Amino acid sequence: MANIVEKVKGFKSIPEEEQKVNVCAQHGEKLQLFCRKDMMAICWVCERCQEHHGHQTALIEEVDYEYKEKLQAALQKLMENEKRCDEWQDDFQQQRADWENKIQSDIKHVQIEFNRLRELLDSKEDQELHKLQEEKEDVVKRLGESENELVQQRQWVRDLISDVEHRLELATMEMLQHFKFWIGIKTVRHRVTATMASEFMANLKEEVTCPISCITLNYESSKCKEGEIICPVCRVSYLFRNLRPNRHVANIVESLKKFKSSPEEKQKVFYCASHEEKLQLFCKKDMVAICWLCERSQEHRGHETALIEEVAQECKEKLQAALQKLMADKKEFENWKDDLQKERNYWENQIEKDVENVQSEFKRMRDIMNSEEENELKKLMQEKEDIINSLAESENEHAQQSKLLGDLISDVEHQLQCSATEMLQGVDSIIKRSLNFSMGKPKTIPRKQRRVFQAPDLQGMLQVLQEVTEAQCYWVQVMLVRNNNPNIVISDDRRQIRCEDHKGRNFALGSENCHEGVLGHPAIQSGKHYWEVDVSRKCTWVLGLSDGSYLFNPIFCSNAERSPLFRLGISNNSHYQPKYGFWVIGLWKKSVYNAFEECTFTGKSNVLTLSLMVPPSRVGVFLDYEAGTLSFYNISNHGTLIYRFCTSSFPDRVFPYFNPIGSLEPMTICWPDS
Numbered sequence: 016m017a018n019i020v021e022k023v024k025g026f027k028s029i030p031e032e033e034q035k036v037n038v039c040a041q042h043g044e045k046l047q048l049f050c051r052k053d054m055m056a057i058c059w060v061c062e063r064c065q066e067h068h069g070h071q072t073a074l075i076e077e078v079d080y081e082y083k084e085k086l087q088a089a090l091q092k093l094m095e096n097e098k099r100c101d102e103w104q105d106d107f108q109q110q111r112a113d114w115e116n117k118i119q120s121d122i123k124h125v126q127i128e129f130n131r132l133r134e135l136l137d138s139k140e141d142q143e144l145h146k147l148q149e150e151k152e153d154v155v156k157r158l159g160e161s162e163n164e165l166v167q168q169r170q171w172v173r174d175l176i177s178d179v180e181h182r183l184e185l186a187t188m189e190m191l192q193h194f195k196f197w198i199g200i201k202t203v204r205h206r207v208t209a210t211m212a213s214e215f216m217a218n219l220k221e222e223v224t225c226p227i228s229c230i231t232l233n234y235e236s237s238k239c240k241e242g243e244i245i246c247p248v249c250r251v252s253y254l255f256r257n258l259r260p261n262r263h264v265a266n267i268v269e270s271l272k273k274f275k276s277s278p279e280e281k282q283k284v285f286y287c288a289s290h291e292e293k294l295q296l297f298c299k300k301d302m303v304a305i306c307w308l309c310e311r312s313q314e315h316r317g318h319e320t321a322l323i324e325e326v327a328q329e330c331k332e333k334l335q336a337a338l339q340k341l342m343a344d345k346k347e348f349e350n351w352k353d354d355l356q357k358e359r360n361y362w363e364n365q366i367e368k369d370v371e372n373v374q375s376e377f378k379r380m381r382d383i384m385n386s387e388e389e390n391e392l393k394k395l396m397q398e399k400e401d402i403i404n405s406l407a408e409s410e411n412e413h414a415q416q417s418k419l420l421g422d423l424i425s426d427v428e429h430q431l432q433c434s435a436t437e438m439l440q441g442v443d444s445i446i447k448r449s450l451n452f453s454m455g456k457p458k459t460i461p462r463k464q465r466r467v468f469q470a471p472d473l474q475g476m477l478q479v480l481q482e483v484t485e486a487q488c489y490w491v492q493v494m495l496v497r498n499n500n501p502n503i504v505i506s507d508d509r510r511q512i513r514c515e516d517h518k519g520r521n522f523a524l525g526s527e528n529c530h531e532g533v534l535g536h537p538a539i540q541s542g543k544h545y546w547e548v549d550v551s552r553k554c555t556w557v558l559g560l561s562d563g564s565y566l567f568n569p570i571f572c573s574n575a576e577r578s579p580l581f582r583l584g585i586s587n588n589s590h591y592q593p594k595y596g597f598w599v600i601g602l603w604k605k606s607v608y609n610a611f612e613e614c615t616f617t618g619k620s621n622v623l624t625l626s627l628m629v630p631p632s633r634v635g636v637f638l639d640y641e642a643g644t645l646s647f648y649n650i651s652n653h654g655t656l657i658y659r660f661c662t663s664s665f666p667d668r669v670f671p672y673f674n675p676i677g678s679l680e681p682m683t684i685c686w687p688d689s
Contacts, residue, residue: 037436046436049078054443056436079435082442089449090427093420096454100417103456107410111403114460118399122392129388133381139477140377144370151366158359165355169348172341179338187327188285188294188304190334297326376480383653402460409458416454423452483654486637486646489543490687493535493671503533506681512673513681532674534563535684539669544638546671547650549683550602551632553675556682557591559599560638560645561672562665565590592620598645598660599672600625610658625658633685640665 037046037056044058052070061067182190285294285304292306300318309315423445430438430445494509504515512533535546550556591597591611600610608625629652637646643664647657675682 037434047075048072049075049439051078054439056439075435075439078439082439082446083431085446086427086431086438086442089446090424090431093424093427093449093452096452097417097420097424099454100413100420103413104410104417107406107413110460111406114402114406115399118395118402122395125388125391125395129384129391132384136377136380136384140373143373143377147366147370147373151363154362154366155359158355158362162352162355165348165351169345169352172345172348176338176341176345179334179341183331183334183338187323190327190330295323296320297323299326376484380477380480380653405458405460412455412458420452420454423448479648479654479656482656483635483648483650486543486545486635486648487687489545489637491537491544491546492686493537493546493684495673495684496534496536496670498533500533503675505533510684510686511681512675513679514675514677516679532557532561532672534561535671535673539638539640539671540667541640543640545635547633547635547685548673549633549685553602553678553680553682554605555602555676555678557599557601557672557674557676558634558682559597559636559647559660559672560665560669561599562596562669564596564666593660593662596666597672598662599674600647600658601674601676603676606630608657610660612660623658627657628652629655631657636671638665638669640669 038044039046039058039061042058042060044060046056046058048057048059048062049055050057050062050067050070050072053067056075057067057072062070062072286292287294287306287309290306290308292308294304294306296305296307296310297303298305298310298315298318298320301315304323305315305320310318310320426445427449430442495505495512497505497509502515504513505511548558550558591599591601592613594613597611600608602608608627610623610625612621612623627649629649631649631651633650634657635648635650635654637648638644639646643662645660647659649655649657673682673684
């Protein structure tokens with residue numbers, strides 16, 4: 016009984032977990048030791064067996080405290096990582112919001128910039144249209160003034176023609192009287208017309224006393240005698256036997272005989288105001304009609320005179336000539352009227368075409384603006400989508416890490432709550448997992464690496480457009496000069512050139528036939544000249560300017576003649592340079608664009624590679640001979656400058672140059688109407 020009591024005293028009531036006693040499954044002994052090598056709880060028998068012989072062991076109570084501290088340290092680190100994960104999660108949310116706000120702000124900025132560019136385009140278009148409207152009004156005003164002046168001149172000519180025709184129908188003296196050279200003539204219409212007749216009848220009254228009996232004062236009357244006769248009008252009585260010839264009556268009869276009734280034109284006689292003599296002479300010096308006495312007077316002595324009939328004939332001839340000229344002028348005025356109408360129609364059509372061109376160009380630029388804006392907005396939306404997707408991927412990775420971290424924290428906390436033996440059973444794995452767990456910072460998108468929006472250089476585009484537009488004012492109709500080269504085919508209208516497919520030749524830069532080009536007409540010796548070439552669908556071409564000297568240069572002759580030069584190291588790709596009379600650019604292998612220059616100091620060939628955003632299908636060439644510049648424009652890309660040659664001076668005579676470089680597709684010269 017005493018032994019039982021002692022055992023009962025030694026037995027203490029402990030929690031359920033403390034009452035659990037782990038025993039070795041192999042030996043049935045308590046697991047009170049811990050093998051550090053195998054990281055497992057063992058019994059004292061296991062410690063002495065071959066499996067754990069020589070391993071470092073320790074009491075579980077000692078190891079329990081040590082590993083609890085390690086688990087606590089791991090848990091603390093994991094808790095810090097969890098806190099950092101929470102902070103990163105907040106950063107994700109903030110970064111997403113910042114990017115969305117930033118891109119939305121950029122979208123608004125793009126829209127504002129393009130709206131500003133549109134307003135600038137509208138302003139520029141209004142200015143150009145206003146200039147054209149002012150030009151139209153000025154042209155119409157000037158043409159109207161010319162038309163009014165023409166109408167006045169035409170009316171003046173008509174009146175003058177009518178006046179000349181009327182004067183040609185007048186009698187001689189009246190014609191001379193109104194002739195512009197005879198304005199000094201003084202005429203007196205004498206007693207032939209009404210004045211002349213009245214004066215003649217007055218003279219008759221002096222002679223005649225009775226209209227019936229015509230008895231004058233020279234009669235003898237015997238009144239109241241037998242045989243008297245009384246005049247029934249004047250009641251004068253006379254004797255028949257007393258009648259006798261009357262001198263007064265005879266004078267009257269003579270006067271009546273001299274006075275003949277004639278047409279009015281024949282009765283007109285012009286007399287000198289000074290001498291009362293007929294005006295039958297004409298003084299050519301003083302341009303007046305004179306009488307024969309005037310001719311002998313001091314006033315006209317020594318002057319050249321002529322008969323009025325002769326002068327009248329001369330004047331008629333002059334009037335006829337003047338009339339003929341006036342009729343020609345009248346016809347010319349009618350032609351001028353038609354020309355003015357044509358000129359008006361031309362200017363109206365030309366200005367209307369310019370208005371359409373301005374509207375078309377600005378519409379094209381608006382389309383460019385709309386396309387650029389759409390592209391920019393698409394880029395921003397794509398950028399936003401890419402950023403959101405990238406942030407989502409990072410967020411997903413972060414969520415996975417957070418979940419792993421949470422699970423690991425739960426495992427560590429659970430392990431700390433286990434009994435010493437149970438804790439030590441899996442503590443090594445948990446500690447390794449805790450030590451190996453590393454937080455990867457989520458990927459972010461640095462703002463400094465972000466593409467910055469650049470608004471289109473509208474001013475530059477307008478400047479280029481203006482430059483090309485001004486160059487196109489000097490557009491010339493270039494035609495190809497035929498030659499006898501069997502490898503070259505030139506169209507009938509001499510505007511297309513291509514190579515003939517004889518052997519399926521494959522041309523390349525430096526090939527022997529790369530100079531099988533042709534010159535263009537006309538030759539250029541001064542001034543400004545512009546032309547365009549269609550090079551669409553071509554994989555190779557060369558165009559520009561040449562002085563034509565290559566036709567006589569042995570470098571460009573046959574292989575036999577060329578071989579010594581090639582032994583000297585001269586190759587065809589070095590021929591395209593100014594010292595050989597070429598100022599050209601070209602396309603090789605469908606995508607390589609070159610300009611062929613020469614070094615200013617050494618004179619060696621310098622082949623420049625050109626970077627073109629848009630491959631040109633139509634190239635504009637502008638030569639300013641005096642300025643020494645040759646410019647190439649990409650008409651397919653809003654007239655942007657491809658390349659410009661600058662030289663101190665060009666040769667005395669240069670030609671447009673075209674070379675299809677073996678291509679079967681034609682190079683086509685474009686005229687203004689094409």
